[in-house]
Amino acid sequence: MTGTRHDVRFYVGNEYHTLADIAPTRTLLDWLREDRGLTGTKEGCNEGDCGACTVLVVRLEGDRLVWRAVNACIQFVAMLDGAQVLTIEDMRAPDGSLHPVQQAMVDQHGSQCGFCTPGFVMSMVAGRKADGLVQDEHGIDDMLAGNLCRCTGYAPIVRAMRQAMQAGPDHFDAMAQDMADRLRRLRDGATVDISGPTGRLTIPATADALASTLLASPDARIVAGATDVGLWVTKGLRVLPHIVPIGGIADLRRIERRPDALYIGAAVTWQEARAALTEILPQPDDEVIRRIGSVQVRNAGTVCGNIANGSPIGDGPPVLIAAGARLHLRRGDVRRTIALEDFFIDYGRQDRAAGEFVEGVSIPVPGPQTVIRAWKISKRFDQDISAILGAFSLTITPDGTIENARVAFGGMAATPRRASRTEAALAGHKWDETTLEAARQAIAQDFAPITDMRASDWYRRTVAANLLTRLYADCGPDAARAPISVRTACKAAGEHAHG
Ligand SMILES: Cc1cc2nc3c(=O)[nH]c(=O)nc-3n(C[C@H](O)[C@H](O)[C@H](O)COP(=O)(O)OP(=O)(O)OC[C@H]3O[C@@H](n4cnc5c(N)ncnc54)[C@H](O)[C@@H]3O)c2cc1C
Ligand code: FES
Ligand code: FES
Numbered sequence: 001m002t003g004t005r006h007d008v009r010f011y012v013g014n015e016y017h018t019l020a021d022i023a024p025t026r027t028l029l030d031w032l033r034e035d036r037g038l039t040g041t042k043e044g045c046n047e048g049d050c051g052a053c054t055v056l057v058v059r060l061e062g063d064r065l066v067w068r069a070v071n072a073c074i075q076f077v078a079m080l081d082g083a084q085v086l087t088i089e090d091m092r093a094p095d096g097s098l099h100p101v102q103q104a105m106v107d108q109h110g111s112q113c114g115f116c117t118p119g120f121v122m123s124m125v126a127g128r129k130a131d132g133l134v135q136d137e138h139g140i141d142d143m144l145a146g147n148l149c150r151c152t153g154y155a156p157i158v159r160a161m162r163q164a165m166q167a168g169p170d171h172f173d174a175m176a177q178d179m180a181d182r183l184r185r186l187r188d189g190a191t192v193d194i195s196g197p198t199g200r201l202t203i204p205a206t207a208d209a210l211a212s213t214l215l216a217s218p219d220a221r222i223v224a225g226a227t228d229v230g231l232w233v234t235k236g237l238r239v240l241p242h243i244v245p246i247g248g249i250a251d252l253r254r255i256e257r258r259p260d261a262l263y264i265g266a267a268v269t270w271q272e273a274r275a276a277l278t279e280i281l282p283q284p285d286d287e288v289i290r291r292i293g294s295v296q297v298r299n300a301g302t303v304c305g306n307i308a309n310g311s312p313i314g315d316g317p318p319v320l321i322a323a324g325a326r327l328h329l330r331r332g333d334v335r336r337t338i339a340l341e342d343f344f345i346d347y348g349r350q351d352r353a354a355g356e357f358v359e360g361v362s363i364p365v366p367g368p369q370t371v372i373r374a375w376k377i378s379k380r381f382d383q384d385i386s387a388i389l390g391a392f393s394l395t396i397t398p399d400g401t402i403e404n405a406r407v408a409f410g411g412m413a414a415t416p417r418r419a420s421r422t423e424a425a426l427a428g429h430k431w432d433e434t435t436l437e438a439a440r441q442a443i444a445q446d447f448a449p450i451t452d453m454r455a456s457d458w459y460r461r462t463v464a465a466n467l468l469t470r471l472y473a474d475c476g477p478d479a480a481r482a483p484i485s486v487r488t489a490c491k492a493a494g495e496h497a498h499g
Contacts, residue, residue: 002189002205008077009186011084012036016182022077023198024243025233029053029072032087040088040118041072044148046234048074048227048297049383051147054119056086056126060183065176068271068299069126071146074230075300076223078194078201079245082186084179086172088118091125093171100167101125101160110160112153120147123295124161129172133295134165145382146294200242207251207330210357213244215332218354220244225269225300227293228309247302252359261362270298270306270316280365284319284374284391291376292316294383304358307343310350310415313386313454317344317416319374321408322391325363331356341408344415369403370395371475377411377463379454386411387455390467394426400477402426402435412447412460419446422468436472440465 007020012032022031029046032038032055044052053072057080058065091099098106101124111117127134127143134143140161149157172179192203202220204210214220220242223229232238246252252267255276262280264273270292278285292298292306292315306316307327317340325340331353340361343351352358366372374391378384389410395403405426407419425442429435449460473479 003191004193005188005190006192006194008081008192008194008201008203010080010082011182012038013084013086013090019077020194021196022194022201023196024076024078024194024201025199025240026077027073027230027234028055028075028077028080028085031077032072032085038087038089042115042118043073044116044119046073047231048293049148050116051119051123051294051296052116054122054126054147054296056122056129058084058086058179058183060180060187063180065180065183067126067129069123069130069146069296070300071296073234074226076226076230076233076243076245078192078203078243079223079226079247081192081203081245082183082248084183086122086125088121091121099125099170101128101164104160104163104167105157108156108160108163110153110157112149112151116147116149120144120149120157123147124164125170126295127161128164128167128170134161140165141382142290143295146296199240202242202244204244204246204249207249207359210244210246210249210252211330211332214355214357217242217244222246222308222357224267224302224305224308227297227301228305228311247300254360258362259365261364263360263362264303265360266304266358267302268304269300269302271295273303274298277363280363281319281323281372281374284323284372288315288319288374288376288389288391291378291382291384304361307340307361308350308352308358310344310348312347312413312415313389313411314416315376315386315389315410318389318391318408318410319372320361320363321416321418322374322393322406323363323366323372324393324406325361327361328359329356330359335359341416341418344417347414366393367395369397373471373474375467375470377467385454388412388460388463388467390464390471392467392471394431394471394475396431396475400430400432402429402431409447409464411454412449412464417447419443421445431472431476433472436468436476439468443468 007018009018042052044050048071054069055072057068191205191209194201202213221240223243223245252265254265256263306314321341327340328337372393376386377388378386391408393406405423407422410416421442422439425438443464449457451457
């Protein structure tokens with residue numbers, strides 16, 4: 001079937017659900033607990049931070065089952081159309097035996113208060129199912145970074161995860177073919193449209209259908225991963241009269257590695273984009289991308305949602321601006337492409353007309369003489385919002401002259417912004433200590449940051465200048481001779497703090 005249908009269809013465990021009168025912003029967590037009585041999934045923070053509400057969402061992509069841990073508290077039920085949701089209630093095998101992850105938690109004494117345990121178990125199961133996510137100890141830490149244990153019992157949980165990674169197949173392996181078959185049967189290529197007293201929901205089947213929906217209803221709210229929008233509902237108690245989830249639109253889920261640029265479509269999540277981004281931006285991946293929220297947040301949140309949200313402290317924009325990214329916008333059949341920095345006009349104001357949407361972003365592949373670096377400064381290493389993020393792209397000729405400089409900061413102004421005076425102090429100059437000092441002076445002219453709960457203006461100005469020094473230590477003329485690079489030292493400090 002193509003055309004339009006008026007219900008949302010998905011599985012929870014092995015149970016099929018079709019919902020025709022769902023409130024568009026009913027969260028998956030509330031629906032599971034209150035409508036289905038599945039209270040194993042817990043509510044802690046209700047804002048994507050603690051992981052107590054972690055569930056698994058399984059989708060058929062091509063012919064492959066893809067398993068993702070997400071925070072049920074900031075997913076709307078409607079976004080599950082076409083998926084299978086697994087909760088802690090589904091983890092026991094049909095013969096009643098514990099899942100290998102549950103057994104490992106028992107064996108290693110990984111459960112203390114027990115409130116956070118279902119969420120940990122779900123993240124651990126996801127870690128076993130997701131290709132290549134958990135390959136070493138860092139992978140375990142990353143996988144568990146989105147689950148908080150307030151009684152500080154991480155060590156036995158990490159031991160349980162190690163044991164679980166070694167364990168044999170689980171009952172889902174035996175069911176994989178059935179799961180794939182029934183998810184295949186849910187694919188009908190239809191656009192979903194549901195209107196009711198609590199609002200309207202449109203799930204366009206294609207980018208063309210999205211373009212027409214937004215032309216007809218320019219005030220409709222696009223929802224990509226809902227990792228920003230979800231909080232408007234759960235914490236801001238905002239009513240969104242018409243939402244348009246775009247996560248399932250195949251033409252917006254493209255990642256294209258072109259010889260000169262990487263293209264990332266609007267529905268591509270951080271987790272999906274990560275490998276391709278790492279190929280061209282390896283250091284920002286380590287320092288920034290893997291620190292965007294948690295696995296659960298990166299599994300839902302999109303690169304383009306991070307841009308479209310327009311936050312001055314979003315981590316993606318400064319990195320992508322420094323890398324020279326271009327943003328692709330579409331309204332109806334009219335498309336335009338702009339430099340990413342031009343999208344951010346002022347606080348809460350972006351260059352996006354009514355009915356227009358972000359179709360994708362492209363990032364040029366850096367040449368061999370270009371170095372791109374970025375550092376996120378936040379109070380906590382994992383799961384924290386930046387106080388400041390500095391991103392730098394320098395093209396350095398073999399004689400040590402900076403041919404081109406792009407410098408962008410988050411957290412220093414009302415929008416993510418380029419530091420034009422700093423760039424001028426760098427470009428055309430030898431990359432030496434005199435130039436570094438000139439750039440440090442220039443950055444004070446570029447920004448007049450504010451004081452807020454994350455950092456004072458003094459701290460922001462000082463750290464911004466010090467990030468230039470860090471850049472110099474990392475890729476200046478003496479970097480190779482330094483006994484221990486600043487980056488290595490800081491990385492070690494970060495690991496120590498986390499561990
Ligand atoms: C616990 C937690 C931790 C987080 N940590 C970080 C972090 O470390 N760093 C960071 O930068 N962010 C962080 N975030 C914020 C968020 O995860 C990111 O901004 C994410 O990339 C948003 O993407 P999304 O797809 O979820 O956007 P959504 O919430 O779906 O949408 C955000 C906004 O963009 C609009 N929008 C989305 N897609 C389009 C489109 N294609 N065209 C036009 N408008 C569109 C929506 O209408 C909405 O206004 C965190 C969030 C949570 C809950
Ligand atoms: S309840 Fe804390 S992440 Fe959902
Ligand atoms: S076991 Fe629940 S907070 Fe530690």
